Structures are given as C-alpha cells and as structure tokens.
Amino acid sequence: MPDKPAIEDAATDAPLAIRWSRPVRVAVSIALLIHLTLVFCVPLSMVEPGSPLAGWLVNNMRPYVQAGNISHGYAFFAPDPGRWSHLIRYKIEFDDDRATIERTMPSLDQQWPRLLYHRHFMLTEQLGSLASRVDELNSFEAPAEERAAAERELRALATSYARHLLHAHAADRVSIDLVRHNVPPYIDVRGGRTLDDESLYETFPVSPLATAGVSVERITQPELIQAEPIPLEEVP
Amino acid sequence: MNGCVHAARTATIDWFGDVLAGWNRFWFAPTDPATLCLVRILGGAMLFYTHLVWSRDLLAFFGPNAWLSRDLLVQRHEGTYFWTVFRHLDAPSAIWGFHLFALAVFFCLMIGAFTRVSSVLAFLLMLTYLHRVPTALFGLDQINTIIAMYLMIGPAGARYSFDRWWKKRRGRIEADDHAPIWSTSANVALRLMQIHMCVMYFFAATRKLLGASWWDGSAMWLAFGNLEYQSIPMHWLAEWPMLIVVLSHVTIAWELSYAALIWPKMTRGVMLIGAVLLHLGIAIFLGMATFGLAMIIGNLAFLPSRFTRGLLERRPPGSGTRGEFRQ
Numbered sequence: 001m002p003d004k005p006a007i008e009d010a011a012t013d014a015p016l017a018i019r020w021s022r023p024v025r026v027a028v029s030i031a032l033l034i035h036l037t038l039v040f041c042v043p044l045s046m047v048e049p050g051s052p053l054a055g056w057l058v059n060n061m062r063p064y065v066q067a068g069n070i071s072h073g074y075a076f077f078a079p080d081p082g083r084w085s086h087l088i089r090y091k092i093e094f095d096d097d098r099a100t101i102e103r104t105m106p107s108l109d110q111q112w113p114r115l116l117y118h119r120h121f122m123l124t125e126q127l128g129s130l131a132s133r134v135d136e137l138n139s140f141e142a143p144a145e146e147r148a149a150a151e152r153e154l155r156a157l158a159t160s161y162a163r164h165l166l167h168a169h170a171a172d173r174v175s176i177d178l179v180r181h182n183v184p185p186y187i188d189v190r191g192g193r194t195l196d197d198e199s200l201y202e203t204f205p206v207s208p209l210a211t212a213g214v215s216v217e218r219i220t221q222p223e224l225i226q227a228e229p230i231p232l233e234e235v236p
Numbered sequence: 237m238n239g240c241v242h243a244a245r246t247a248t249i250d251w252f253g254d255v256l257a258g259w260n261r262f263w264f265a266p267t268d269p270a271t272l273c274l275v276r277i278l279g280g281a282m283l284f285y286t287h288l289v290w291s292r293d294l295l296a297f298f299g300p301n302a303w304l305s306r307d308l309l310v311q312r313h314e315g316t317y318f319w320t321v322f323r324h325l326d327a328p329s330a331i332w333g334f335h336l337f338a339l340a341v342f343f344c345l346m347i348g349a350f351t352r353v354s355s356v357l358a359f360l361l362m363l364t365y366l367h368r369v370p371t372a373l374f375g376l377d378q379i380n381t382i383i384a385m386y387l388m389i390g391p392a393g394a395r396y397s398f399d400r401w402w403k404k405r406r407g408r409i410e411a412d413d414h415a416p417i418w419s420t421s422a423n424v425a426l427r428l429m430q431i432h433m434c435v436m437y438f439f440a441a442t443r444k445l446l447g448a449s450w451w452d453g454s455a456m457w458l459a460f461g462n463l464e465y466q467s468i469p470m471h472w473l474a475e476w477p478m479l480i481v482v483l484s485h486v487t488i489a490w491e492l493s494y495a496a497l498i499w500p501k502m503t504r505g506v507m508l509i510g511a512v513l514l515h516l517g518i519a520i521f522l523g524m525a526t527f528g529l530a531m532i533i534g535n536l537a538f539l540p541s542r543f544t545r546g547l548l549e550r551r552p553p554g555s556g557t558r559g560e561f562r563q
Contacts, residue, residue, distance in 0.1 A: 020420050025263075028424065039431075047439075067319060072378045073439065074436045074440045077458075079450075080448065081455055081462070082458065085462055085465070087464070111293075114524075115525075119289075164296065164303045167301040181463065189461070194471070195463045
C-alpha cells in the first residue's frame with residue numbers, strides 16, 4: 001500500500017513519505033499500544049469500585065507503571081474539592097533554656113516560594129487524609145483489622161513528622177496537633193463570616209493517639225531512640 | 237451471491253487498509269520538531285525551577301531525617317518498584333552534590349545542551365526525587381513526568397538549542413536555520429504527549445462526575461473558598477453564586493470534551509484558549525502557578541510546528557532551501 005502524504009502542518013516543499021521500515025513500525029506500534037493501554041488503565045483501575053480488567057493489567061505491569069511513575073489517577077479536585085483542608089500545629093520543647101517553639105504548617109511566612117509552601121501543604125494534607133480515613137472506617141464500624149491498619153499508617157506518618165521536627169530543632173519533646181480548617185458555605189460568607197473565622201478550625205485532642213479522631217502524637221527523645229519501625233500492611 | 241461476498245471482502249480489505257494507512261500517517265509521518273523543542277525549553281525550565289525550589293529545604297525532604305523518614309519510606313516501597321537514590325545518600329555533602337548535578341542536568345535540558353543524554357538523565361533524576369517524597373507530591377509532578385518522559389523520545393534539541401548552535405559553529409550544519417527538519421520520532425513524541433493529555437483530562441472530568449458538588453455547581457466555591465489554596469482574596473466570589481455554578485459547569489464541560497474537540501482544526505484553537513484560561517486561573521487564584529503553567533506547557537504539544545516556527549522565527553517557516561532528515 002502506498003504511503004500517503006503526511007500531516008497537515010508539514011511544509012509544502014518537504015518529502016513527506018513515511019521513512020521508517022515496516023518492521024520498525026510494527027515494533028514501535030506494539031510498544032505504543034502497550035504503553036497507552038497502561039496510561040489509560042491506571043486511572044481506570046483507580047476509580048471506585050475500579051475495573052477488575054484494568055486492575056489485572058496494571059498489576060501485571062507494576063514494574064513499568066511504578067518505576068516509570070505513570071501510576072496516577074488524575075483526580076484533580078475530584079470527586080469533590082475538599083470541604084476542608086488540614087494544617088498541623090506543632091509545639092517543640094527543650095530541656096535547656098531555649099524558648100518553646102509553636103508553629104502552624106503550612107505557613108506562607110515560613111515557606112517560600114509558593115511551591116515550597118505547597119509541598120508542606122501536601123505533607124499536612126497527607127496526614128489529614130489518613131486521619132479522615134480512620135474517621136470514615138470508624139464511622140461504619142469497618143472490620144477491626146482494616147481499622148487497625150489505617151490507624152497504624154496514620155500513627156507511622158505522624159511519628160515520622162515528629163521525628164523530623166525533633167531532629168531538625170535538636171529538641172527534647174514535640175507534640176503535633178492536626179487542625180481541620182473547614183470551608184464555610186458561601187451563604188455564610190455573604191452573611192459576613194470570614195474564611196478564617198475561628199469556629200471553622202477544629203483541633204483534635206492531644207495525646208494519646210485518638211482512635212476515633214485524628215492523629216495526635218507526642219514523643220520525646222528517649223522514645224525516639226527506642227522507637228521501632230511501625231509495620232504498615234496496606235500502603236497504596 | 238458470489239458478487240456480494242466479493243464486494244464485502246473487498247470493502248473489508250479496503251477498510252483495514254485505510255485504518256492501517258491512517259495509523260501510519262498519525263504516528264509515523266515525519267514532522268518538524270519545532271513544537272517539541274518549544275516544549276523542551278519551557279518544560280525543561282519548569283523541571284529546573286521545580287527542583288531548584290527543593291534547595292530551600294533540601295535535607296528536610298531528602299535527608300536521612302526527612303519529614304518522611306527513611307524507615308517509613310522503605311516500608312512503603314517494600315514489594316513495589318519505586319526506587320530512589322536518596323535512600324542511599326546519608327551525608328549532607330553527598331545529597332547536595334547529587335542535587336547540584338541534577339540541577340545542572342535540568343538546566344542542560346532547558347537550553348538544549350547534550351539533549352539526547354540530558355533528556356534521559358532528566359527523566360531518571362526526576363523519578364528519583366519523586367519516589368523519595370511521595371507525601372509532598374501533587375499534580376505538578378504528574379504533568380512534569382509526562383513532559384519529561386516524552387522529551388526523551390524525539391529530537392528535542394534539534395531547534396532553539398545549544399546543540400544546534402554548536403553544530404552551526406562547528407560547520408556541521410548549514411547556517412540556514414529556517415530549512416525544515418523532518419523527524420519521525422518528533423511526531424511519535426508529540427502524539428504520545430497529546431494522547432496522554434487527553435487521557436488526563438478525560439479522567440479528570442469523569443472522576444469529577446462522581447462528586448455531587450460538580451453537579452450542583454458548588455465545586456468551584458470549595459476550591460476558591462479554601463484559604464490554604466488561595467493566592468489572592470476570593471471571598472468576594474460568595475456574592476456571585478451563579479458565577480460559581482457557571483465556572484463549575486464550564487470546567488467540567490471543557491475537560492469532558494477536550495479529548496474529542498482538541499483534534500479537529502476547527503475547534504482546536506478554542507480548546508487551547510480554554511486551556512490557557514483554565515490553567516491561568518489555577519495559577520493566579522489557587523496558588524499553584526507552577527501546576528497551571530506546566531499544564532499549559534503540556535497543551536503546547538497541540539501547536540502545529542509551522543505555527544510554532546512562525547511564532548519563534550523571524551523568517552516564514554519552510555523558506556529554507558532544503559530540508560534535513562532525522563530519525
């Protein structure tokens with residue numbers, strides 16, 4: 001079959017015949033089909049409840065999908081933009097005469113440029129999403145094993161953040177509170193409520209780790225030294 | 237009866253022949269890599285900036301005592317194929333040395349220096365960063381991956397690059413920069429980028445359709461009314477509820493129709509203008525300038541190379557005396 005002229009935007013004085021040999025085109029076509037099938041199947045397998053066929057394909061091609069970082073569902077602000085965002089408030093204490101540090105993260109004052117602020121925001125959102133998951137599982141009395149796994153995952157991440165703060169400040173104690181900042185209905189804002197109204201912030205109780213609420217962590221240097229890695233059974 | 241069978245057989249063979257010819261034209265017709273090179277400059281700049289920003293707090297994210305501890309990272313990576321060099325770097329000097337090397341690579345990609353090598357290295361380096369900080373990632377990293385992945389495939393340094401300038405200086409190519417360059421792999425790279433953008437918007441839209449707020453039109457308020465996202469005050473939007481609804485519906489309609497309407501010449505321009513407006517909106521109002529700009533860069537893959545050359549070159553495209561073929 002003769003090769004037809006090529007794409008519309010090519011210059012008119014060009015020799016536009018297809019130049020790759022048939023074997024090369026066949027080999028490249030197979031590679032393209034496999035790649036694009038996976039590009040499509042990865043998000044398809046992530047939509048709840050998820051396509052078993054897509055899941056099977058992706059699972060069998062995990063080395064390619066994971067190592068190549070095409071393991072994304074593209075759920076930007078989906079299924080709904082969050083009705084809240086999460087912050088963390090941490091308190092760092094010292095046994096010597098250094099003053100206690102209390103900060104909120106993310107903070108435009110502390111993290112600059114905006115991209116760095118957003119990276120910190122994603123850290124707090126990750127912790128918040130794990131906490132929301134624990135809440136959700138507890139709300140409908142999910143199987144105990146599932147709830148325990150979610151709580152371990154939450155605790156592990158909170159502990160990791162706490163360890164970082166202890167080390168970064170050479171501190172002796174640190175506590176972390178998770179703060180949920182609710183987005184008010186626009187009708188409330190029309191009525192004069194501000195977006196940073198104090199009533200929109202919910203702080204979850206400090207220590208010990210709340211099973212029915214959101215994470216809270218308080219660890220000290222001796223605990224840090226003795227701490228064992230916390231097993232995670234199901235990490236997406 | 238025999239005549240009917242023969243006609244059906246001929247029609248079927250012709251149909252398959254047309255499909256095959258269409259497939260070949262779509263993927264394997266050589267094109268000028270001008271658009272791919274434009275994506276390289278802007279995508280390379282975004283990769284450089286994205287990683288430059290890590291420098292402000294490098295050890296807090298990539299050091300042995302990072303926010304996400306190495307123990308926890310190892311547990312997360314167990315049984316997976318995620319990989320990162322940072323698991324094996326302890327000394328701050330080693331981490332900084334590696335980081336400076338990576339920045340140099342991203343810079344080379346941006347200016348088109350040693351592009352074949354720098355594009356592959358840039359993709360691998362980007363992955364090693366991403367896999368160390370899974371808790372700090374967002375949409376920017378997904379679009380960066382797409383751009384970097386496909387820049388490896390085509391001759392992204394064929395135009396507007398240090399490589400091109402160096403070849404001219406050494407006399408390896410004619411000084412006439414306006415002669416067309418024909419490359420099949422440039423077309424493959426651009427086609428892959430185009431299709432990946434379509435898949436991304438398709439799922440971005442269909443996953444939104446599972447949420448009630450995109451149906452009742454309140455979604456955009458939840459996004460704009462979120463103080464942690466806002467880069468400029470947006471509370472005034474509460475006074476315009478119908479505008480919120482319109483913005484929500486237009487976003488869904490645009491994303492949902494993208495994969496179909498970006499291909500015909502008649503609607504491509506409108507869809508690209510829509511992309512610029514949508515993503516500039518995210519960049520300006522929702523505090524994600526990098527994400528918004530990176531998405532616009534991804535959309536540039538749909539620019540015809542003649543248009544790109546007309547935009548970037550003073551002489552009209554195709555005015556060169558003879559062309560140059562590349563794989």
